[in-house]
Amino acid sequence: MDSTFEYKTDIAWCQGCGNFGLRKIVINALEELEIEKEKLVFVSGIGQAAKSPQYLDVNYFNGLHGRALPPAAGIKAANPNLIVVVESGDGDMYGEGGNHFIHAIRRNPDITVIVHNNMVYGLTKGQASPTTPKGMKTPVQTSGVFEEPINPLAMAISLDASFVARGSVGEFKLTKDIIKKAITHRGFSLVDVFQACVTFNKINTHAWFKKNTYSLDDSHDPTDRNKAFELSLQSSPWPLGIFYKNEHKPIFEEELAVYRNGDKTPLYKRTRDPKIIDSLLQQKI
Amino acid sequence: MTDKHDETTETASSGYQTPHPEGISIVLAGGAGHGIQSIEAILVNVLKKDGYHVFATKEYMSRIRGGVNSTQIRVSEKPVRSYVEGTDIFIPLDQASYERCKKNLKSTTAVLADASKLQAPNTIDIPFEKVASESGNPLFANTVSAGVICGILDVSQEILYEYITTVFSKKGDDVVNGNIKAAQSGYLTGSQLKQSVRLTFNTIKKNKPTQSLLLSGTEAVTFGALAGGCDSCFAYPMTPSTGVFTQMASFAERAGVAVEQVEDEIGVVNMALGAWYAGARPLVSTSGGGFALMTEGISLAGMIESPLVIHLAQRPGPATGLPTRTEQGDLNLALYAGHGVFPRIILAPGDTEQAFELSAQAFTLADQYQVPVFILTDQYFVDTYYDIPQIRTENIKTERFITETTKDYKRYTLTEDGFSPRGIPGFGSGLVCTDSDEHDQSARITEELDDIALEMKNKRYKKFDSVKENALPPVLIGEENYSRLIVGWGSVYNTVIEAMSIIDNSQTAFLFFPQLYPIHHSASELLQKASTVIAVENNQTAQFAQLLTKETGVGIDCKILKYNGMPFSVEEVAEALNQG
Numbered sequence: 001m002d003s004t005f006e007y008k009t010d011i012a013w014c015q016g017c018g019n020f021g022l023r024k025i026v027i028n029a030l031e032e033l034e035i036e037k038e039k040l041v042f043v044s045g046i047g048q049a050a051k052s053p054q055y056l057d058v059n060y061f062n063g064l065h066g067r068a069l070p071p072a073a074g075i076k077a078a079n080p081n082l083i084v085v086v087e088s089g090d091g092d093m094y095g096e097g098g099n100h101f102i103h104a105i106r107r108n109p110d111i112t113v114i115v116h117n118n119m120v121y122g123l124t125k126g127q128a129s130p131t132t133p134k135g136m137k138t139p140v141q142t143s144g145v146f147e148e149p150i151n152p153l154a155m156a157i158s159l160d161a162s163f164v165a166r167g168s169v170g171e172f173k174l175t176k177d178i179i180k181k182a183i184t185h186r187g188f189s190l191v192d193v194f195q196a197c198v199t200f201n202k203i204n205t206h207a208w209f210k211k212n213t214y215s216l217d218d219s220h221d222p223t224d225r226n227k228a229f230e231l232s233l234q235s236s237p238w239p240l241g242i243f244y245k246n247e248h249k250p251i252f253e254e255e256l257a258v259y260r261n262g263d264k265t266p267l268y269k270r271t272r273d274p275k276i277i278d279s280l281l282q283q284k285i
Numbered sequence: 286m287t288d289k290h291d292e293t294t295e296t297a298s299s300g301y302q303t304p305h306p307e308g309i310s311i312v313l314a315g316g317a318g319h320g321i322q323s324i325e326a327i328l329v330n331v332l333k334k335d336g337y338h339v340f341a342t343k344e345y346m347s348r349i350r351g352g353v354n355s356t357q358i359r360v361s362e363k364p365v366r367s368y369v370e371g372t373d374i375f376i377p378l379d380q381a382s383y384e385r386c387k388k389n390l391k392s393t394t395a396v397l398a399d400a401s402k403l404q405a406p407n408t409i410d411i412p413f414e415k416v417a418s419e420s421g422n423p424l425f426a427n428t429v430s431a432g433v434i435c436g437i438l439d440v441s442q443e444i445l446y447e448y449i450t451t452v453f454s455k456k457g458d459d460v461v462n463g464n465i466k467a468a469q470s471g472y473l474t475g476s477q478l479k480q481s482v483r484l485t486f487n488t489i490k491k492n493k494p495t496q497s498l499l500l501s502g503t504e505a506v507t508f509g510a511l512a513g514g515c516d517s518c519f520a521y522p523m524t525p526s527t528g529v530f531t532q533m534a535s536f537a538e539r540a541g542v543a544v545e546q547v548e549d550e551i552g553v554v555n556m557a558l559g560a561w562y563a564g565a566r567p568l569v570s571t572s573g574g575g576f577a578l579m580t581e582g583i584s585l586a587g588m589i590e591s592p593l594v595i596h597l598a599q600r601p602g603p604a605t606g607l608p609t610r611t612e613q614g615d616l617n618l619a620l621y622a623g624h625g626v627f628p629r630i631i632l633a634p635g636d637t638e639q640a641f642e643l644s645a646q647a648f649t650l651a652d653q654y655q656v657p658v659f660i661l662t663d664q665y666f667v668d669t670y671y672d673i674p675q676i677r678t679e680n681i682k683t684e685r686f687i688t689e690t691t692k693d694y695k696r697y698t699l700t701e702d703g704f705s706p707r708g709i710p711g712f713g714s715g716l717v718c719t720d721s722d723e724h725d726q727s728a729r730i731t732e733e734l735d736d737i738a739l740e741m742k743n744k745r746y747k748k749f750d751s752v753k754e755n756a757l758p759p760v761l762i763g764e765e766n767y768s769r770l771i772v773g774w775g776s777v778y779n780t781v782i783e784a785m786s787i788i789d790n791s792q793t794a795f796l797f798f799p800q801l802y803p804i805h806h807s808a809s810e811l812l813q814k815a816s817t818v819i820a821v822e823n824n825q826t827a828q829f830a831q832l833l834t835k836e837t838g839v840g841i842d843c844k845i846l847k848y849n850g851m852p853f854s855v856e857e858v859a860e861a862l863n864q865g
Binding site: 009012037038039041043046051053054057058059060061062063064067069070071072073074075077078079081082099100102103107252253256257258259266267268270272274276277278279280281284285 | 560
């Protein structure tokens with residue numbers, strides 16, 4: 001596969017890791033959308049999934065653990081013309097970054113958030129993540145996880161997120177189409193993607209995901225929030241597809257005073273007439 | 286810059302050991318919700334418009350209603366810019382206020398109080414509430430007391446009523462007229478009082494009114510940031526830094542500022558770094574507890590070599606400390622926040638003019654050197670205001686240091702001086718990549734320990750040289766042939782200057798540091814010239830003095846420290862210097 005978005009280098013992922021599949025899906029989605037590379041910024045936190053931008057030929061901001069969403073919103077505030085995609089793992093997004101996840105949904109910047117959900121901590125060698133199913137034994141949760149896993153889709157729908165979907169690395173076309181729709185959707189888009197961690201999660205394997213998921217059919221109306229919520233509570237089998245869409249939410253960067261008149265000139269291109277400061281100072285006489 | 290003490294205009298007398306500072310000092314105290322801030326605003330504005338120099342500072346309790354809040358207003362013929370203990374006129378609005386503030390009363394203080402509200406010795410009874418009721422509403426009691434002060438000080442009635450009209454115009458004619466009536470009654474009472482009771486301070490002279498500005502520390506930081514090209518502001522509310530955030534929000538439309546209240550301070554600093562990455566110039570405003578949360582983001586700024594400007598308004602810690610009080614206690618926090626080694630710049634304005642200039646300059650420095658820049662103020666500093674001459678905004682240069690990228694652009698290109706041209710995404714044909722992991726010139730993660738990883742470490746360290754070389758020099762105030770040298774930073778500036786003016790200051794100079802880190806190379810020599818070095822700091826361990834010794838090798842002979850949550854008064858510093 002030769003793609004303009006592909007960056008050829010030594011990739012630090014384990015052989016057979018679901019990250020490879022998702023990388024391919026993302027690259028294909030970007031290709032098909034014919035995005036201008038210079039306008040595209042990937043943002044990530046820390047973890048194996050968060051290394052994704054390292055393996056793409058794009059602008060990227062690879063920041064701190066759990067902190068992908070605030071810089072992503074900051075980038076949109078600085079320049080609303082940039083297309084911003086966040087790639088993150090379940091630990092990074094729902095654990096360390098949980099608070100930002102909640103508030104980014106409230107804030108609703110026009111960004112797409114792709115979460116590599118392998119239900120385990122890979123980088124730190126197999127501890128439970130916020131999405132690890134109950135009962136799974138790990139080097140830390142030696143008697144099995146007893147906490148209720150986070151349901152990212154239910155949480156996002158309950159917060160009236162702008163776009164909520166689930167993909168799976170095993171479903172190439174479906175997931176690619178979801179990601180394409182998420183990127184073109186205006187507002188905060190969550191795409192939670194099931195994938196296998198071949199090294200540390202021996203339960204939720206590629207085969208397990210294949211067996212335990214099904215695609216939503218066309219009869220599902222993604223504007224029906226109650227139905228979407230109901231579907232988000234389903235498991236074994238887990239539905240895949242676009243659960244929910246709300247296209248009527250105000251968008252963070254568009255609500256900022258500087259862009260409210262529709263002028264999307266990025267901040268670095270704007271100059272302020274010093275007379276404005278003088279006139280504000282005059283009020284202090 | 287020394288403000289020489291002029292015997293001829295010295296106002297009345299005091300029981301204090303040190304000569305009384307300039308002008309007269311008025312203290313108003315009441316519970317939160319009593320409208321102390323409104324009286325303060327009326328008085329300060331009206332007195333200034335009438336040709337007096339004015340100064341105001343407040344202290345308040347951490348609560349929404351009740352407690353005791355007080356404000357001190359100094360009025361003088363000469364510029365006054367610091368807090369004094371001695372009180373000439375005291376208006377307590379309730380018993381608790383009287384009890385809390387009485388320690389600063391002199392035998393000569395005129396205590397004006399409503400005898401039906403509180404019991405206190407030697408007060409002059411003024412039934413503020415009764416007079417207010419007669420004007421239409423007991424709630425106008427504030428305005429009555431403002432009127433009384435204006436009557437005592439012979440303030441132009443025209444200016445007083447004009448100001449009241451402007452302030453209350455939004456609330457309708459009834460409120461305007463009622464308040465004017467209340468002010469009139471108060472004014473009459475004040476005038477009569479002056480004739481009937483022997484008030485122990487002299488009349489102070491007015492100057493010709495000028496077009497001077499009344500600017501608080503908060504406003505100076507905000508305006509300075511705007512002048513420095515600040516175009517966005519991210520923050521989480523925390524006293525006493527919130528004012529800058531609120532001011533910025535109030536200017537968002539007219540000055541074109543993207544303002545967002547973020548979920549927490551971790552989000553704040555990361556959002557700011559994202560915005561800097563994409564070419565914006567955000568300001569972050571916070572206090573110690575919030576700053577503590579930003580530590581990881583400051584470290585990130587160091588690694589990704591991002592500019593960052595953080596206004597840190599200090600208050601006492603640890604933890605929640607004294608939320609509404611003052612202290613210069615966070616220098617070490619700003620100095621050491623973040624793990625690993627990377628350059629940073631710490632600025633600390635001493636007065637509002639400096640706050641304006643340094644806040645503007647912070648953006649240029651951050652942008653030019655691609656380092657975090659901290660502006661340290663404190664509660665006393667941000668909440669204090671006084672009249673200053675007009676600020677010349679045309680002198681402020683807002684330089685930008687971003688590069689249009691080419692196809693082969695690498696964000697961390699190795700250069701002679703360690704500074705790589707900073708591109709931003711979408712500007713040019715190149716790609717801008719940045720990474721919190723150790724990386725190569727293109728920001729790709731590396732573990733080539735002895736090769737590129739080491740070169741990157743050296744590159745970041747190399748930047749210290751230029752940052753240090755271009756540090757702002759300390760300012761020497763007073764006698765050039767000094768044997769005694771006072772060192773200070775931040776909000777002690779005006780207090781030390783005024784204290785020096787009322788003591789025997791021969792052979793004494795004040796070395797003020799607008800930049801705390803890195804320290805300018807001239808510091809060593811200037812310190813060595815003195816036979817005695819005295820540090821004046823509003824903290825418990827003389828954090829800056831320790832840093833000075835560490836950086837220059839010169840020991841500090843005497844430390845004048847205060848850390849009870851209140852600022853130094855002029856009298857305190859003068860007395861300590863007299864003893865030292």
